[in-house]
Amino acid sequence: MRILDHESDVICRIFKAHLAGRTAREIANGLNEDGVIAPRGGSWDASTINGNKAHSHGRRGRTPKRPFSGLLRCGKCGGGMSIHDRSGSAIRIRCSTARESGSCDNDKRYRLDKIEHAVLAKLKAELADPIYVKE
Numbered sequence: 740m741r742i743l744d745h746e747s748d749v750i751c752r753i754f755k756a757h758l759a760g761r762t763a764r765e766i767a768n769g770l771n772e773d774g775v776i777a778p779r780g781g782s783w784d785a786s787t788i789n790g791n792k793a794h795s796h797g798r799r800g801r802t803p804k805r806p807f808s809g810l811l812r813c814g815k816c817g818g819g820m821s822i823h824d825r826s827g828s829a830i831r832i833r834c835s836t837a838r839e840s841g842s843c844d845n846d847k848r849y850r851l852d853k854i855e856h857a858v859l860a861k862l863k864a865e866l867a868d869p870i871y872v873k874e
């Protein structure tokens with residue numbers, strides 16, 4: 740699965756923009772202007788980021804249950820990932836295409852909680868960077 744580098748950069752960018760008080764629509768516009776390709780291909784809109792159109796207004800909307808689940812892609816087919824099973828805080832995700840149609844042969848399961856942890860750790864490290872502390 741391709742979460743590292745490019746996609747975690749995008750996720751970090753989205754989180755930083757959220758922290759700065761930007762709305763999902765503003766974040767989406769910024770990503771489109773910079774030519775960042777949305778997870779489903781094409782352009783970003785508020786629902787790409789929020790994962791739910793109902794929460795596209797206001798910066799303090801309810802946060803999605805799993806912050807990155809809508810942004811993760813299968814490394815083989817590029818399809819979305821969906822939750823496979825969970826036990827306690829351990830949540831496993833797998834390729835939706837493989838599960839639903841079998842046209843992708845990626846049957847690996849990934850630990851979503853570990854992915855979230857890794858991305859948040861990276862984000863934390865970036866936020867500790869003096870470049871963001873200025874002003």
Ligand SMILES: [Zn+2]
Nearest residue numbers: 813816834843
């Ligand atoms: Zn796949």
